[in-house]
Amino acid sequence: MSNGINLVSSKSEAQAKEQKTLKLLKIFAVISLFSVALLSVVVFLINFTIPISAVKTQQEETLAQISTLSKKHAIYNLTKDRLTNISKVLKIRKDYAKSLNVIFTKIPSPLVVTDIRVENESLAMAVTGSSLISINDVIESLIEFSNSKKIISDLVIESLVFNPQNGEYVLGVKANIL
Amino acid sequence: MDLYNLNKGLNLKDLDLNVSLVNILYRQYKAFLLPIVAIIVSIILVGIIIIPQTQILLKNQEELKKEQDKLSILKNNYSLLSSMDEADLNANLQTLSKVLPNGKDFIGVINTISYNSVRQDVSIDDFSFQVGEISKDLADEAEFPFLTLTLNVSGNPQSVLRFISELYKSVPVVQVINIKTTSGQSTLKLQFYHKAFVKGGISADSAIAPLSKQETELINTVSSWNDTSQGLFLPIGISSDAQAASPSATGTPSPF
Numbered sequence: 001m002s003n004g005i006n007l008v009s010s011k012s013e014a015q016a017k018e019q020k021t022l023k024l025l026k027i028f029a030v031i032s033l034f035s036v037a038l039l040s041v042v043v044f045l046i047n048f049t050i051p052i053s054a055v056k057t058q059q060e061e062t063l064a065q066i067s068t069l070s071k072k073h074a075i076y077n078l079t080k081d082r083l084t085n086i087s088k089v090l091k092i093r094k095d096y097a098k099s100l101n102v103i104f105t106k107i108p109s110p111l112v113v114t115d116i117r118v119e120n121e122s123l124a125m126a127v128t129g130s131s132l133i134s135i136n137d138v139i140e141s142l143i144e145f146s147n148s149k150k151i152i153s154d155l156v157i158e159s160l161v162f163n164p165q166n167g168e169y170v171l172g173v174k175a176n177i178l
Numbered sequence: 179m180d181l182y183n184l185n186k187g188l189n190l191k192d193l194d195l196n197v198s199l200v201n202i203l204y205r206q207y208k209a210f211l212l213p214i215v216a217i218i219v220s221i222i223l224v225g226i227i228i229i230p231q232t233q234i235l236l237k238n239q240e241e242l243k244k245e246q247d248k249l250s251i252l253k254n255n256y257s258l259l260s261s262m263d264e265a266d267l268n269a270n271l272q273t274l275s276k277v278l279p280n281g282k283d284f285i286g287v288i289n290t291i292s293y294n295s296v297r298q299d300v301s302i303d304d305f306s307f308q309v310g311e312i313s314k315d316l317a318d319e320a321e322f323p324f325l326t327l328t329l330n331v332s333g334n335p336q337s338v339l340r341f342i343s344e345l346y347k348s349v350p351v352v353q354v355i356n357i358k359t360t361s362g363q364s365t366l367k368l369q370f371y372h373k374a375f376v377k378g379g380i381s382a383d384s385a386i387a388p389l390s391k392q393e394t395e396l397i398n399t400v401s402s403w404n405d406t407s408q409g410l411f412l413p414i415g416i417s418s419d420a421q422a423a424s425p426s427a428t429g430t431p432s433p434f
Contacts (some may be wrong), residue, residue, distance in 0.1 A: 025213040029220070031240065034274060036223045052242050066252065072262055072267060075267040079274060082274035090396075093346075093352075094353065096357060097340075100339050113359075115359065116335055119355075
């Protein structure tokens with residue numbers, strides 16, 4: 001009798017569990033179908049309402065407005081083009097005169113620059129004068145420029161020649177202009 | 179019954195048993211079938227509808243953003259262009275075109291040399307242009323094409339340097355590449371730059387920006403340079419060939 005009662009109880013428990021699972025499965029199925037349907041509609045509606053064509057229409061209107069200012073637009077573009085190119089040219093061009101002027105400020109009045117050659121950023125210069133002290137000052141100034149890599153670099157004193165006929169010294173130097 | 183029939187009988191029996199089992203299982207889990215099919219259909223729908231639709235949505239949103247940016251640029255361009263003064267723009271372009279001409283500006287070159295030689299007390303003995311191939315399309319030339327001029331100048335080195343310094347503050351833009359000075363005679367090799375204007379259509383959707391501080395400063399700087407284009411400074415004649423070779427010389431009346 002007891003065994004029979006236990007069997008009935010176990011069967012109804014299993015059935016209840018099965019029913020519960022079935023119920024959950026049904027709920028899940030309904031929710032998933034409903035979610036998919038809802039999501040499809042929402043995504044479709046969002047896609048449908050994205051105002052790309054309205055933005056394009058506005059673009060066309062603005063382009064039409066800009067076309068009334070086409071002359072100004074063209075001048076503006078040409079101005080920008082000139083500015084860019086001038087700026088580039090000014091960056092690449094070397095101002096040798098500026099460097100030479102700085103060097104000239106270090107040459108005292110009794111001395112005269114008799115020869116200057118600038119080619120491919122290389123400077124060759126001859127300074128003439130009767131004062132050896134002034135020539136020494138010039139050499140010191142040039143060495144200072146070269147050491148500080150200011151104006152010139154790689155200074156080479158090529159010659160220091162004394163001309164007994166006129167009593168003048170001629171200093172020949174070579175350097176790279178920075 | 180032979181062995182074949184025995185096997186066949188057994189197989190049919192097995193099959194019969196399987197069908198019975200399926201029937202039992204079907205009857206037992208019949209109620210589960212519909213929800214499971216519904217879930218599987220949902221999953222398939224996600225794959226064939228939701229994912230592609232979402233991808234299209236993302237793509238459309240991206241395109242919308244791009245188009246909105248473009249519209250914003252266009253509106254900004256229109257607003258900026260409307261606020262710009264055409265006379266100012268023209269004046270700036272004229273100044274800048276003198277600094278970096280569209281083509282070989284022989285007259286500008288000769289004017290600037292004569293103007294600065296008079297001002298810096300040096301005398302021009304002779305000069306020669308190295309024009310190069312004049313039939314070549316300007317746009318196909320190097321990044322910064324130039325007109326080379328070799329110039330013989332008389333004057334002391336200081337005057338020659340002042341002359342060079344003034345050339346650097348004159349139009350058209352020039353670079354001195356060689357200097358040779360010996361006993362009052364100097365030979366200078368100069369490069370006068372020019373650059374053809376950009377060919378092709380103007381894109382309305384490229385962003386326009388007001389002139390930057392550096393650009394305004396550059397305009398102010400070059401505006402203060404010696405403008406020798408209006409003057410008549412040196413009685414030097416240039417051949418008609420050279421004039422013909424100067425595409426940018428059309429705007430300026432020839433002083434010769």
